Amino acid sequence: MAISRVPFFALVLVLAVISMSNAFSEENPTSRRLLVLVDDLAIRSSHSIYFRSLESRGYNLQFQLADDPKLALKRYGQYLYDGLVLFSPSAKKFGGTVDLAAVLDFVDSGHDLILAADSSASDLIREIATECGVDFDEDPASMVVDHVGYAVSQTDLDHTLVASDDFIQSEAILGSEKIKAPVLFRGIAHSVNPTNSMVVKILAASPCVYSGNPRTKLTKAPSLTGSTISLVSVVQARNNARVLISGSLDLFSDRLFKHGVVKSANSIHEKSGNEQFAVQISKWVFHERGHLKAVNVRHHKIGEIVEPAMYRIKDDLEYLVEISEWSGERWEPYVADDVQVQFYMMSPYVLKTLTANEKGLYSAAFKVPDVYGVFQFKLEYKRLGYTTLSLSKQIPVRPFRHNEYERFIPAAYPYYSASFSAMAGFLIFSFVYLYNK
Structure with a gap:
């Protein structure tokens, strides 16, 4: 048995070295090992375009159910992943050793996080967002509704499919290439603290948007409206860890990637800007830019x-x-x-x-x-x-040493002349006083 164990441990050591060589470091700051937590493994198919874009850029994605009992972010004091993708909005509790504190420690250790929610967002997901500086609408039945700037669709009669092109003007975050079409969004609204400079809205809502239950009539003023609503926000912590928070999981789906956008008679696009937006922002989150x-x-x-x-x-x-x-x-x-x-x-x-x-x-x-x-x-x-x-x-x-000062300071010439003139005057006065009768 001792002879058979030697090659096994050697293989484990080689695999560990290879894994660490692709890890996040100062010389290679791009996060390569990503853990993707989902509510249902069917998301791998429904969001395949987005995941393929990550894999094509060299990322190693590991998919696990959010309630997997073997779930762990670190082992023997070392983190197993460089980035975490939470596509599990309804997860009430994570499996294994992962919990709210573990996710926050993961970010505090300088690792990156993508969090996508929807109308089924659990308290756990909301707490993670709150700790990152973002507050989702407290009403669990609320969604983003826009009766003016909605995306024209025969199946969207409640105007919850919102088309927005209010992007942040930053080449460092969204790249130098302009996003050609509006981004389709169906999900929940969140707000950011305007005094917190680390949290930035990168996709904002139009002034006509409000957060409410689309299935009921408004009986009171909605808590979030217009410019106070953020659809997608990013956070850059003091340790340069990056966090992306989206109120829509559908934003990353294949269906909205391929969906056409008809926002008005002058704004008709065969394909939405979701794919370009999602790819560009993921490059920023995982340190490919900036x-x-x-x-x-x-x-x-x-x-x-x-x-x-x-x-x-x-x-x-x-x-x-x-x-x-x-x-x-x-x-x-x-x-x-x-x-x-x-x-x-x-x-x-x-x-x-x-x-x-x-x-x-x-x-x-x-x-x-x-x-x-x-x-x-x-x-x-x-x-x-x-x-x-x-x-x-x-x-x-x-300061200057005693022998480094100038022998005669030009600014002191008047004082030098005053001293010598006083001495000369004293000599003349003494001579006159002593020898004059």
Whole structure:
């Protein structure tokens, strides 16, 4: 038996190494191992186009029922997946060791999450969304209804099939190619806290939309209306983990991918923009776009290349850093004109905009202020759709030594002349007083 176990453990070790080589890392930030939790495995067929688009880009998808008793996100302290896709809106409880706390810890550890809900959303799904900064409509029977901007369809008499083209204007999130057709949405509404800058609406509703029960007449004002409603939102946490929250699971379905859109007489499309929208936003969620990396952070005196242990006041120095963006396959230079560095001690004494070349090398030269103490080079770069860069490097600044001051300070020439003129006057007065009768 001992002889037969050796090859087995060797095989397990090889498989583990291969699995870890495809995992999320600083050099390969794209999430590759995805766990897809579903209420029914039939979703693999009804949403096959979306799943195939992920697999064609190199993702390894593992499908499991949300209540599978063997379900686990980590084993022996290591996470088994880089991303989690929750296409199980009606799941009241996850199986195995997965629960609300496990999902939140998964995101807090820097991993990515896609959550899609619908009118059957359970309390568990709503709690996960709430912890991510999104609040679904509390009425379980409510849906998004639009009697003006709905998608014309013979089977949709309650106007719950909404066509929206109010996309966020961000190439980092939705890509440079414009989404050609409106996105079809059938599901529930949610709201975001406007003071929370980490939560962003990427597909908003028209001003005519409201959230209510389409099967009953309105007897009171709906809780969510117009611009307060978000159809699809994204979250980028402080640890750069990314979360996508959609109130519609149908948005990712093959049926709506192929569905035509007739929003008005001037807006007729043979195919909706759902597929393009879903693919582009998944690229952002799984770090194929908008992921930045800063390397080779350095500084030195002008004319030198060695980084000193400290600077002297009024030294001329240069700060350099290289910034790259992950394209999904390789690191490419990131070029922008709004990257700034601070020379900071309690407050910024110097704020300088870095200039970049085509290779993504940023640099700035400035003079050390006439204040000594412990300073920091601080670079904080926060832009919509991009991962946050937060760099700091500490450096002390000393005053002049006694032998480094100028022998004669030009600004003190008036005082020098005043001193010598006083001495000359004293000598003349003494001579006159002593020798004049």
